[in-house]
Amino acid sequence: MAADYVDWLRREGRIVIVGASLAGLRAAETLREEGFTGSLTLIGDEPYDPYDRPPLSKSVLLGKASPRHTELPRRRHLDAEWRLGVPAAGLDLTGKRVLLADGEEVEYDRLLIATGVRARPWPVAEEAELDGVFVLRTRDDAVALTERLRAGAKRVVVIGAGFAGSEVASACREMGMEVTVAERAGAPLVGALGGVVGAVAADLQLENGVDLRTHVTVTALEGDPMGRVRSVHLSDESVVEADVVVVSLGSLRNTEWLTGSGLGAGPRGIASDAGCRAFDFRGIVTDDVFVAGDVARSPHALFGYQFLSLEHWGNAVAQAETAAHNMICPASDRRPHMWMPAFWSSQFGVNIKSVGVPPMGDELMIIQGSTAERRFVGVYGYKGRIVAGVTFDNARWLEYCQRQIEQGAPFPVEYPTMDRRPEGRKAVPADFPDPALPTHGPTVTLSGYSPADRRLVFTPGHH
Amino acid sequence: MRIVVDLNKCQGYAQCAFLAPDVFTMHGEEALLYNPLAAEEHRDAVARAAAACPVQAITVEGLHEGAPVEPVQVFTGAPWEPRDGR
Ligand SMILES: Cc1cc2nc3c(=O)[nH]c(=O)nc-3n(C[C@H](O)[C@H](O)[C@H](O)COP(=O)(O)OP(=O)(O)OC[C@H]3O[C@@H](n4cnc5c(N)ncnc54)[C@H](O)[C@@H]3O)c2cc1C
Ligand code: SF4
Numbered sequence: 001m002a003a004d005y006v007d008w009l010r011r012e013g014r015i016v017i018v019g020a021s022l023a024g025l026r027a028a029e030t031l032r033e034e035g036f037t038g039s040l041t042l043i044g045d046e047p048y049d050p051y052d053r054p055p056l057s058k059s060v061l062l063g064k065a066s067p068r069h070t071e072l073p074r075r076r077h078l079d080a081e082w083r084l085g086v087p088a089a090g091l092d093l094t095g096k097r098v099l100l101a102d103g104e105e106v107e108y109d110r111l112l113i114a115t116g117v118r119a120r121p122w123p124v125a126e127e128a129e130l131d132g133v134f135v136l137r138t139r140d141d142a143v144a145l146t147e148r149l150r151a152g153a154k155r156v157v158v159i160g161a162g163f164a165g166s167e168v169a170s171a172c173r174e175m176g177m178e179v180t181v182a183e184r185a186g187a188p189l190v191g192a193l194g195g196v197v198g199a200v201a202a203d204l205q206l207e208n209g210v211d212l213r214t215h216v217t218v219t220a221l222e223g224d225p226m227g228r229v230r231s232v233h234l235s236d237e238s239v240v241e242a243d244v245v246v247v248s249l250g251s252l253r254n255t256e257w258l259t260g261s262g263l264g265a266g267p268r269g270i271a272s273d274a275g276c277r278a279f280d281f282r283g284i285v286t287d288d289v290f291v292a293g294d295v296a297r298s299p300h301a302l303f304g305y306q307f308l309s310l311e312h313w314g315n316a317v318a319q320a321e322t323a324a325h326n327m328i329c330p331a332s333d334r335r336p337h338m339w340m341p342a343f344w345s346s347q348f349g350v351n352i353k354s355v356g357v358p359p360m361g362d363e364l365m366i367i368q369g370s371t372a373e374r375r376f377v378g379v380y381g382y383k384g385r386i387v388a389g390v391t392f393d394n395a396r397w398l399e400y401c402q403r404q405i406e407q408g409a410p411f412p413v414e415y416p417t418m419d420r421r422p423e424g425r426k427a428v429p430a431d432f433p434d435p436a437l438p439t440h441g442p443t444v445t446l447s448g449y450s451p452a453d454r455r456l457v458f459t460p461g462h463h
Numbered sequence: 464m465r466i467v468v469d470l471n472k473c474q475g476y477a478q479c480a481f482l483a484p485d486v487f488t489m490h491g492e493e494a495l496l497y498n499p500l501a502a503e504e505h506r507d508a509v510a511r512a513a514a515a516c517p518v519q520a521i522t523v524e525g526l527h528e529g530a531p532v533e534p535v536q537v538f539t540g541a542p543w544e545p546r547d548g549r
Binding site: 052058059066069070071344349396 | 465466467469470471473474475488490491492493494495496497498499500522523524525
């Protein structure tokens, strides 16, 4: 009977995907590739064809690509119905319907949720609305920001030195603007890569003429009488003049539309099993609702089955492919999403890459090159195992690091390497900040079980 | 012509920058920058670059004949003048 259902579903079922970006598109393509011939609907609140975000903080800011044209290439013909420019506003789990903000309803037999994250806005609304204050997540954000920068910005203040903020600072410096970066932690990229590597990122910024302020928070944005941003006030009581402010404080997961739906969705994303099937709020797995991409959090065998939320391009693609496959196959053919976390960034002319889960590691060893030269390979260790690797201008080592993680290779690393400097012979504390402090994406969040998350009153079930 | 490079896979061999320099450029020693919307006139060069990438990191839409794609929805907006970064 179950097999009959899957057969019917593949032939003439209705699949709806909410979130028409990277994960949504790649899932749709995979469904068709794997022989799904039923009806396919993609719902997206942005009025654009699915586009790629990583260039927005890199080639787009540098003027090498248009913010209006980073649309993703299609891997195949989709034959889908596109409902773009209208957000999904609710979900009726029992009735199997997605409710749209324009009042329409779309029925499904299987649903994929890929609504991603959005930029965390500046918390003070009047200040966030000042002319010259930007975030960078969407194509519209990128159009607005690049137009302002091209119009001639003198000093840009970037709030938050995560990957996105650091990339913005890098591009603005390259284009000759004065840039101040304000960061709460002691160095850039600390939340993602720890203090040792963060110190290298700090040197990079300083050498490239960034006015880097660490251990500070921004206390206020001040505007002129015309409502244009004029200066930024810092917690050390200094004031920085600015005509452009880029708020880069990480992200918020787009799950509000699922409030009250009964799905296990909240500020940390939507929990799923390793096969991308969403949990409901009681922790029971649904069988017809799947999740993928930045909005998802799922357990990973290599990292102690902790729940991982990844804001990584490659994860969105891989998870979408797995979710799509599992949506239309019999239970015995399902596969787990066991993608090895990996991401890249480029800033100040340096190619930064990482695999695994650096924030899980408490110690770090430089196994190749040296941090002083900003060309190195580092591995992170946790409980005697390698759990992550990071490279600065050494991407070819990444595959090796990945294999080490997969094999559970021991840490500290014993073997000598060709290029091992004295500083790398010893494991040092990787120096991650308290995980309770907010960090900046794109990065990895370990969102394993925490009793503080409990929102229900415990009432044991009756038999 | 829409392009995306999987920069997780990319190992900075610069093969693409060599074969299609108007679309792909190296930024620093290893980092790759590219224009996701390459002009039609570079189609052949892009095709060669995609084929020559040692890790097959480059995806190009509609490169192969017999691979039809849906019509591209174009939304209005001021035409963008790419700055010559060189
Ligand atoms: C500037 C920038 C630079 C980046 N650089 C890198 C990088 O160098 N390396 C890397 O690995 N990753 C990078 N990333 C992260 C990468 O882009 C994301 O991991 C990826 O986009 C995730 O895809 P997704 O489809 O899960 O989510 P998203 O791309 O966030 O897409 C979700 C979509 O759903 C829509 N949506 C939300 N709510 C609703 C609703 N209720 N109804 C309908 N639609 C809705 C959203 O508007 C959005 O279009 C970067 C991201 C940004 C913003
Ligand atoms: S040829 Fe491939 S690996 Fe080399 S730089 Fe280009 S995309 Fe990267």
